[in-house]
Amino acid sequence: MSHDESRRAFLKRSSALGLAGVATPFVTSLGAIGEAAAATASDYKALVCIFLYGGNDYANTLPPYDAASYAQYLAARSNIAHTRESLAATVLTPSVALPGGRQYAMAPTMGPLAQLFAAGKTAVMLNVGTLVQPTTKAQFTSNAVKLPPKLFSHNDQQSYFQASNPEGATSGWGGRIGDLFQSGNGSSTLTCINASGNAVYLTGKTAVQYAIGTGGPVPLLNNATSLYGSATAASTLRSLMTGNSSNLLANEHAKVSKRALDTYAQVNGALAGAPAANFPLFPTGNSLADQLKIVARMISVSQELGAKRQVFFVSLGGFDMHDRLVADHPTRIGMVANAIKAFYDTTVAMGVADKVTSFTASDFGRTLQSNDDGSDHGWGGMHFVTGGAVNGQRFYGTPPAIGNNTPDDVGQGRLLPTMSVDQYAATLAGWFGVTPGNMSTVLPNIGNYNPSTWNLGFL
Amino acid sequence: MRRRRWFVHPHRNARGRPSPAPVAITPAQASRFLAQSTMGATQATIADVVTAGYSGWIDAQIAMPRAIKHWDWLVANGYSDAANMNGTNGFDQTVWRQAIVEPDQLRQRVGLALLDMLVIGIDGITTNWRQFAAAAYMDVLLDNAFGNYRTLLDAITTNAAMASFLTFLGNRKANPTTGAQPDENYARELMQLFTLGLVQLNIDGSVKMSAGAPMETYTPNDVTQLARVFTGLSLATNVATTPDRYRVPLVMNAAINETGSATFLGKTVSGGGMAAIKAALDAIFAHPNLPPFVSKQMIQHLVTSNPSPAYVGRVANAFADNGAGVRGDMKAVIRAILLDTEARSDAALTNTSAGKLREPVTRLTGWARAFGVNSPSNAWAIGDTSSTANRLGQSIGRSQTVFNYFRPGYSPPNTAVSTAGLVAPEFQITNELSVVAYINYMSSLIANGAGDTKADYTTILTKATDSAALVDEINLVLAAGQLTGATVTAIRAAVDSISSATAAGQLNRVYTAILTTLASTDYLTLK
Numbered sequence: 001m002s003h004d005e006s007r008r009a010f011l012k013r014s015s016a017l018g019l020a021g022v023a024t025p026f027v028t029s030l031g032a033i034g035e036a037a038a039a040t041a042s043d044y045k046a047l048v049c050i051f052l053y054g055g056n057d058y059a060n061t062l063p064p065y066d067a068a069s070y071a072q073y074l075a076a077r078s079n080i081a082h083t084r085e086s087l088a089a090t091v092l093t094p095s096v097a098l099p100g101g102r103q104y105a106m107a108p109t110m111g112p113l114a115q116l117f118a119a120g121k122t123a124v125m126l127n128v129g130t131l132v133q134p135t136t137k138a139q140f141t142s143n144a145v146k147l148p149p150k151l152f153s154h155n156d157q158q159s160y161f162q163a164s165n166p167e168g169a170t171s172g173w174g175g176r177i178g179d180l181f182q183s184g185n186g187s188s189t190l191t192c193i194n195a196s197g198n199a200v201y202l203t204g205k206t207a208v209q210y211a212i213g214t215g216g217p218v219p220l221l222n223n224a225t226s227l228y229g230s231a232t233a234a235s236t237l238r239s240l241m242t243g244n245s246s247n248l249l250a251n252e253h254a255k256v257s258k259r260a261l262d263t264y265a266q267v268n269g270a271l272a273g274a275p276a277a278n279f280p281l282f283p284t285g286n287s288l289a290d291q292l293k294i295v296a297r298m299i300s301v302s303q304e305l306g307a308k309r310q311v312f313f314v315s316l317g318g319f320d321m322h323d324r325l326v327a328d329h330p331t332r333i334g335m336v337a338n339a340i341k342a343f344y345d346t347t348v349a350m351g352v353a354d355k356v357t358s359f360t361a362s363d364f365g366r367t368l369q370s371n372d373d374g375s376d377h378g379w380g381g382m383h384f385v386t387g388g389a390v391n392g393q394r395f396y397g398t399p400p401a402i403g404n405n406t407p408d409d410v411g412q413g414r415l416l417p418t419m420s421v422d423q424y425a426a427t428l429a430g431w432f433g434v435t436p437g438n439m440s441t442v443l444p445n446i447g448n449y450n451p452s453t454w455n456l457g458f459l
Numbered sequence: 460m461r462r463r464r465w466f467v468h469p470h471r472n473a474r475g476r477p478s479p480a481p482v483a484i485t486p487a488q489a490s491r492f493l494a495q496s497t498m499g500a501t502q503a504t505i506a507d508v509v510t511a512g513y514s515g516w517i518d519a520q521i522a523m524p525r526a527i528k529h530w531d532w533l534v535a536n537g538y539s540d541a542a543n544m545n546g547t548n549g550f551d552q553t554v555w556r557q558a559i560v561e562p563d564q565l566r567q568r569v570g571l572a573l574l575d576m577l578v579i580g581i582d583g584i585t586t587n588w589r590q591f592a593a594a595a596y597m598d599v600l601l602d603n604a605f606g607n608y609r610t611l612l613d614a615i616t617t618n619a620a621m622a623s624f625l626t627f628l629g630n631r632k633a634n635p636t637t638g639a640q641p642d643e644n645y646a647r648e649l650m651q652l653f654t655l656g657l658v659q660l661n662i663d664g665s666v667k668m669s670a671g672a673p674m675e676t677y678t679p680n681d682v683t684q685l686a687r688v689f690t691g692l693s694l695a696t697n698v699a700t701t702p703d704r705y706r707v708p709l710v711m712n713a714a715i716n717e718t719g720s721a722t723f724l725g726k727t728v729s730g731g732g733m734a735a736i737k738a739a740l741d742a743i744f745a746h747p748n749l750p751p752f753v754s755k756q757m758i759q760h761l762v763t764s765n766p767s768p769a770y771v772g773r774v775a776n777a778f779a780d781n782g783a784g785v786r787g788d789m790k791a792v793i794r795a796i797l798l799d800t801e802a803r804s805d806a807a808l809t810n811t812s813a814g815k816l817r818e819p820v821t822r823l824t825g826w827a828r829a830f831g832v833n834s835p836s837n838a839w840a841i842g843d844t845s846s847t848a849n850r851l852g853q854s855i856g857r858s859q860t861v862f863n864y865f866r867p868g869y870s871p872p873n874t875a876v877s878t879a880g881l882v883a884p885e886f887q888i889t890n891e892l893s894v895v896a897y898i899n900y901m902s903s904l905i906a907n908g909a910g911d912t913k914a915d916y917t918t919i920l921t922k923a924t925d926s927a928a929l930v931d932e933i934n935l936v937l938a939a940g941q942l943t944g945a946t947v948t949a950i951r952a953a954v955d956s957i958s959s960a961t962a963a964g965q966l967n968r969v970y971t972a973i974l975t976t977l978a979s980t981d982y983l984t985l986k
Contacts, residue, residue: 054860078637149672150657152647152679155862168882170872197847198890203872211890213848218895221902228906228967232956233975236949240979241898243946246811249764249883250980252874253816253894260891317859322626322644324585371642372631404638411679412640 046299047432048312048343048358049174049201050288051162052336054320055154058365058381058415061110061333062124064402065091066103072402076413077370080325082108090114092124095393102399109334112341113384117393121344121353122386123458126397127408128424129364129380129417130160133448137407137416152377152414154320157363161421162201164444173425174311175204176442177434182207186306189263193298195291196315209313210263212298214290216271217264270301281349282342288316289339292358296346299356309432319362323374336360340386353388357459359428360384361421368413369404380415383424385458389431396458422446423456431459484509487940488805492516494817494939494985495761496797497564498571499825502918502936504564513798520565521605521790527561528602529553529594530706536837538590539702547581550590552839554597554855555912558820559827569604569793570597571820571855572760576753577615577653579624580858586623591702593856596620608753608778608787609744612654616645616736617708622692625861628709632690632717641717646685648861650677655748662779663772664751676748681723688728688739691716744787750778754792756867762802764815765881770801807986808941814986816885819851819897820844822977826905829936830914830973840910850900852893864888898978905970916969923965926954926972933972938982950975 063082064073074081087105092114098104104124106114116122130148139145149166150156156166163169175192182188182204192202192209202209220238221227227234242258245251274297282289282296291314302310316336321329340358347353365381380400386392397419400408410416422443426434429442439446439454446454484492489508493500496517508516533539538549558567577600581593596618603611615621622628627645651657659667659674667674693712694704711733718731721739724746728738743749754774758766774795781791796802807813817825823844826832834840845854853864865887870877876886908914922928930950934942942950954972958964976982 076638079639150675152682153651153657154860155866156657167866168868168870170870170877172872175873194890197892198887200872205873208873209890211847211892213892215848218848218892218899220895221899227902227953227974228957228970229964230953230956230967230971233953233971236953237898237975237978240946240949240975240981241894243980245980245984247814247980247984247986248812248876248879248881249814249816249886250984252871252876252883252886253889253983254980255874256889256891257894260895263891320644320860322642367640370637370639372634372637372639374626374642376640376643377647 044299044302044308044352044355045432046295046302046310046312046352046356047174047177047428048292048295048314048356050292050336050340050358050360051158051196051199051201051313051315052319052360052362053158053315053317055157055363055366055377056319056333056360056381057321057325057329057375058127058378059368059375059413060325060329061107062104062126062382063087063107064103064399065105066101069102069399069402073368076368076403077375079372080370080374092117092395093393094395095120096395098395098399100399104395104399106337107330107333109330110337113337113386116341116344116386120392121388121390122340122384122392123390124395125383125385125419125424125456125458126395127365127380127400127415127417128383128397128419128421129415130157131417131420131422132445134420135416137410140410140416151379152364154363154377159200161361161363162199164422169200171203171205172199172201173429173442174201174313175207175209177204177429177432178202178207178309178311179204180434180438180442181309181432184308185310187263187266189259190267190298190305190307191309192311192313193295194313195294196313199313199315202311202313208259210259212267212294214287214294215276216294216297217260217267219264219268220261266305267298270304271297273304274300279346281345283338286335286339288314288335289342291315292339292343293346296343296350299347299352300350311432321366321374322371322376325374340384344386347388355388357385357387357389357428357431359386359424365415368402368409368415376412378412378414379410380417385428389459391458394458396456419456420445420449423449423453426454427456427459430455484512486935488803490935491939491941491986492797492803493564494825495568495802497568497828498558498821499828500936500939501828502932505936513803514794517565517794517797520563523563523566525561525563525566525601527557528598529557530591530598532556533591533594541700543590544587544700547590547593550581550593550856551842551854552837553590553594555824555827555841556834556837556839558824558855559832565793566601566604568761569757569789570601571818572757573600573604573611574856575760575818575863576756577611577621578858578861578863579620579856580860581856582859583624584620586619586628586705587699588702588705589620592620592623592705595706597856603789605790605793607785608749608789608792609740611789612740612744613737614708615653616649616689616740617692619694619705619709621645622709627689627692629693629712629715630686630690631715632687640683641686641690643682643686645689646723647682649689650682650685650743652861654743654752655746656752660748660751662747662751662775663768664755664766664775665768676746677724684721685723685739687717687719687721688731688735691731692736750775750786754778754796757792758796759815759867759882759884760818761796762799762815763807763813764883764885765812767801770799773799810986812879812881814984816883816889817983817985818885819853819888819893820855822897822901822983823851823904825937826901826973826977827914829933830916830919832908832912832914834910834912836911838910838912840912841904842909844900847888847890847893847896849896851897852888898974901977902970902974905973906966916966919969920965923968924959926951926968929954929968929972930976933976937973937976938979939985941986942976942979942981946979946981950979 163172178192182191366375720729777795781788844850871886
């Protein structure tokens with residue numbers, strides 16, 4: 001598509017969305033057209049956000065392993081700690097050793113992800129979290145800098161991680177990346193795809209997220225052309241579901257229905273050529289794997305759908321383990337490791353491993369200190385980036401001190417993030433094709449960081 | 460101090476004297492009122508409201524006792540058999556049955572609104588006999604629906620299902636040996652979600668600002684301190700072979716209870732035990748955020764997603780003082796919500812930002828009540844409806860987290876709704892999958908039911924041959940008369956495309972009228 005065609009397509013879309021004449025987003029998006037045109041090269045890239053809802057416990061996901069650090073970890077949470085012996089098989093050996101002899105292991109159930117780390121396909125982020133700007137302990141304590149509002153609140157920090165704003169945010173950074181690229185895709189609707197319902201992460205200022213089921217899109221009335229024996233009734237049903245209304249809520253509902261019905265045939269038709277049976281590496285009984293399987297199927301038909309750049313969202317809940325951490329966390333985090341491994345291996349089999357990057361995200365990390373059988377809401381956490389383009393077998397960031405009220409935590413082992421979500425996102429966005437000049441469109445607070453720190457180097 | 464008992468409607472004055480007749484209520488107005496205040500209107504309840512008036516109907520509903528508690532129904536139907544100890548069998552049965560058939564409909568609807576705010580989900584309960592624990596919690600909400608919010612706070616705080624769901628069952632005081640701290644979960648969510656919220660509010664629900672930023676209600680340290688109070692609450696007995704211990708209030712286990720002081724919200728409580736919990740709840744109950752915080756959400760659940768500040772203020776004032784000096788009187792709050800001009804005036808019908816998206820479970824119960832759904836065997840086989848791919852995307856008492864299926868502040872991003880600065884909470888579970896799954900599911904339920912849980916279309920079938928009469932009745936009962944003329948015309952044409960010559964054809968005409976109504980955006984948005 002030429003620049004002009006792309007621009008016409010954009011203008012048409014803007015008009016359909018009712019944005020023409022609305023000054024600010026229009027102008028912003030005009031700036032985006034250059035980007036989109038640049039992205040109409042023949043390559044394909046997909047960015048996959050794996051959100052762990054509830055706030056993942058960082059300390060039992062990535063336990064310290066060297067003797068001195070393990071002893072500090074054990075002291076802080078003696079009744080919920082992994083045994084050191086149980087970690088021996090998942091100790092991580094990075095290509096660049098951490099300073100001070102620091103070592104980490106993954107949880108014992110995360111063996112598949114530890115394998116990917118060893119193979120250089122997974123990178124580990126030490127202490128990523130929500131920030132407004134670089135923040136020291138002294139600045140935190142003296143209230144000297146702006147902090148993300150409503151720290152430690154699930155819904156708000158989920159939203160802040162996804163959108164740089166607390167609950168009520170109107171667009172997220174995955175969606176804002178989508179804004180820049182959707183005009184290069186054959187169907188703009190298939191730019192931001194959510195396999196787990198709704199998330200503000202995937203909505204842009206113009207890009208709209210599209211929800212897909214783990215089995216693909218759902219057909220209305222099983223594609224029957226008649227309803228209760230009447231073709232007229234079937235067509236009336238469709239028109240009443242999608243008809244315009246003067247009521248704002250009713251009209252919005254109609255738009256969602258219209259997107260569902262208009263997109264069904266195209267997506268279902270494409271997926272028919274990529275049946276689930278052709279994706280055998282995914283484990284069963286793992287809802288995250290189920291979601292990543294439909295993502296893999298969608299990626300496999302991206303060419304047919306004319307998609308060049310796609311942003312996906314999948315999630316797993318149940319991480320808010322104030323209790324039963326020892327009983328439940330190994331299984332949950334093991335599901336994550338298994339699902340990521342299966343997804344990566346599938347992209348290898350598809351020949352697109354270096355075109356697809358997945359990364360984990362969560363509301364927040366948790367406390368290091370135990371509350372007897374679990375941990376409480378925290379801040380920074382450990383995250384994983386996986387894909388063929390990843391500079392893996394490496395730790396990024398600084399190993400935090402381990403304890404209560406150290407220079408690196410704000411009490412009870414709640415980590416003060418040393419890498420912000422903005423930097424994490426900017427690194428991912430840069431790989432995806434977002435230029436430095438557009439980075440603050442995607443990440444409004446990135447300007448608070450020295451540009452030399454925008455790329456954390458893991459891609 | 461005001462002592463005016465404004466909430467006693469003249470219709471029911473003590474000596475039974477005739478009162479001035481209120482302005483006549485139309486059937487459509489009555490149906491709209493019932494869509495806000497019940498699990499679904501019926502011809503009979505529409506007639507009741509027209510006769511008794513809104514206030515009189517509310518009085519009668521408040522006076523109506525519960526026919527049976529969820530717990531007792533489970534026992535009566537054999538679910539306390541040991542075979543059910545480790546499952547949830549019976550829970551969906553009793554919640555659907557009660558919502559659909561019980562006559563105490565105002566209580567049922569307020570109970571659902573309370574469950575949307577004071578959330579538990581049966582999957583998050585980690586005890587045995589989960590159906591009983593969850594049923595006991597539902598009973599707490601329904602029993603206290605017309606009581607005092609302060610009593611309700613006591614009851615949920617000492618309820619086993621809530622304690623398991625928010626992980627304070629057996630919560631231990633700090634342990635200096637292990638460094639373990641009290642679990643903060645309940646302290647945090649009690650303040651954030653059940654009572655106060657994160658930011659300070661004016662009485663009309665607007666946010667108090669300081670230097671351009673919202674003023675926060677409490678600090679992380681307030682949470683840590685309050686967590687010390689909610690230690691020690693434990694099951695009343697160790698007997699696990701019957702569900703009984705999940706019905707009685709939790710007891711204090713002094714051995715794990717923090718007796719030192721705790722300072723939060725500028726108050727200090729000390730000494731531990733149930734007395735400290737009572738003092739802590741008293742402090743929260745007295746906080747100025749409570750009336751607007753609870754009132755606004757109750758309005759959102761019952762009437763409209765975007766109430767005006769003045770409406771919130773009127774209800775919050777009734778929460779703060781029922782007119783007789785009582786704070787937290789839910790009877791006064793419910794009356795203030797449902798009788799307010801913003802709920803009752805027909806102006807909302809033409810206001811483009813009025814109303815709310817109907818909560819999916821109320822769409823099912825609305826159909827079920829309108830057409831007399833029953834289950835002769837008491838199997839009530841509707842089950843878990845939370846699948847977004849083939850059910851409603853919502854099921855009563857099955858939220859996965861304490862944040863419910865949808866949040867009161869949710870605004871569908873990048874839509875005309877968010878551009879207008881409005882919220883639409885139910886849109887949080889509305890997407891390309893859910894809108895289709897809902898229609899598919901209802902198309903099957905309408906025609907086939909679920910097992911022996913079926914509608915009785917005998918009455919409506921008398922209108923099956925007359926599409927105008929058929930659609931008018933369905934419009935009135937299901938849609939509160941809010942289908943536009945164009946929608947009515949389209950549905951009539953769809954009905955008339957089916958021959959009424961056979962019994963099967965007449966049934967199909969009824970099914971078509973119902974499903975196309977349920978699919979229409981006129982219906983989906985309750986104005």
